[in-house]
Amino acid sequence: MSSQQYQQQRRKFAAAFLALIFILAAVDTAEAGKKEKPEKKVKKSDCGEWQWSVCVPTSGDCGLGTREGTRTGAECKQTMKTQRCKIPCNWKKQFGAECKYQFQAWGECDLNTALKTRTGSLKRALHNADCQKTVTISKPSGKLTKPKPQGKKLSF
Numbered sequence: 001m002s003s004q005q006y007q008q009q010r011r012k013f014a015a016a017f018l019a020l021i022f023i024l025a026a027v028d029t030a031e032a033g034k035k036e037k038p039e040k041k042v043k044k045s046d047c048g049e050w051q052w053s054v055c056v057p058t059s060g061d062c063g064l065g066t067r068e069g070t071r072t073g074a075e076c077k078q079t080m081k082t083q084r085c086k087i088p089c090n091w092k093k094q095f096g097a098e099c100k101y102q103f104q105a106w107g108e109c110d111l112n113t114a115l116k117t118r119t120g121s122l123k124r125a126l127h128n129a130d131c132q133k134t135v136t137i138s139k140p141s142g143k144l145t146k147p148k149p150q151g152k153k154l155s156f
Contacts, residue, residue: 047073052127055085055097062089067127098129109141116141 050069057065069081087097095101101120109116115138125131 045073045075047071047076050081052083054127054129055087057087062087095135096129096131098126099131100124100126101135103137106139114141115139 048071050071053068055065055067057063063086065085065087066082067085069083071079073079085097100123102123103120104118106116106118117136117138120135120137122131122133
């Protein structure tokens, strides 16, 4: 390698080295310029939890309705509000729309009553509802034992 080539490589290396130092300095300056964000102050509220009434249907005994919510607290902006709700129009309404149950499989048909029954355990009570811990429901099974007629059998 000639002296001239050696000088050229040395200049290239020096230029690359200086460029690298410049880039590192720029990145460090940019990082130092970022301000740390102050933590947001968490405002503690003295508002209590919402307490909800049962769902009251708008008309009839099921379908769309409303429930009232209230909460207490000196600094609460809102202490009362109304919420739309829905009461199912099926057999579950006898337990309340806010009571959710996990039901077992239907039992065998009782041939004397022609009913099937099953039991449900309370899974969840919505809006602080007062629900029964267990419930039992029945439905027709369509199998009623009919007494067999006494007498002679007719043969053809």
